[in-house]
């Protein structure tokens with residue numbers, strides 16, 4: 001029988017070893033980039049590994065893409081501009097964190113500096129090709145709506161207006177009425193063994 005117990009911890013404030021028993025696997029997905037000092041965070045996560053245990057850090061990969069280049073609404077290339085705006089937001093988010101420390105090297109180097117061995121990484125393809133299914137259509141509409149909401153202040157008036165039309169379920173340009181949407185991206189997982 002498997003017993004699951006949840007604990008709430010701030011891994012920027014204390015090594016994981018102080019909060020959970022020694023583990024065969026520590027899995028950290030899309031969270032280390034939220035820590036002001038990412039190397040210290042990885043060191044802290046690695047502290048909870050048993051000898052031979054694996055730390056898996058899922059960070060990076062290729063940004064999800066979902067839209068045709070020319071949507072016929074606004075200027076072509078809207079999705080690339082949204083992703084560029086998100087990249088800019090990300091840099092400012094990291095730089096603006098209290099106690100932010102740059103990590104001027106990749107995740108596998110960070111795992112190695114944490115004293116781990118057998119360092120490696122792999123990527124998983126996330127692909128739901130067009131023609132669009134209803135599930136993909138609903139996902140893409142929500143995904144684009146969230147991006148636009150978060151980046152509203154960072155995109156041009158023209159792109160904001162195009163996004164409004166694309167997300168207007170009553171309008172002729174509504175994304176949710178298209179069958180050429182898709183989901184394509186990769187997720188990378190970096191691993192190291194104690």
Ligand SMILES: C[S@@+](CC[C@H](N)C(=O)[O-])C[C@H]1O[C@@H](n2cnc3c(N)ncnc32)[C@H](O)[C@@H]1O
Nearest residue numbers: 009010011012013028029030031032034035058
């Ligand atoms: C983008 S979400 C990722 C959620 C999920 N792991 C996934 O892959 O979808 C970032 C997560 O990092 C967690 N997080 C951020 N700072 C943290 C900290 N200092 N200590 C522990 N968890 C933290 C947040 O609570 C949130 O669940």
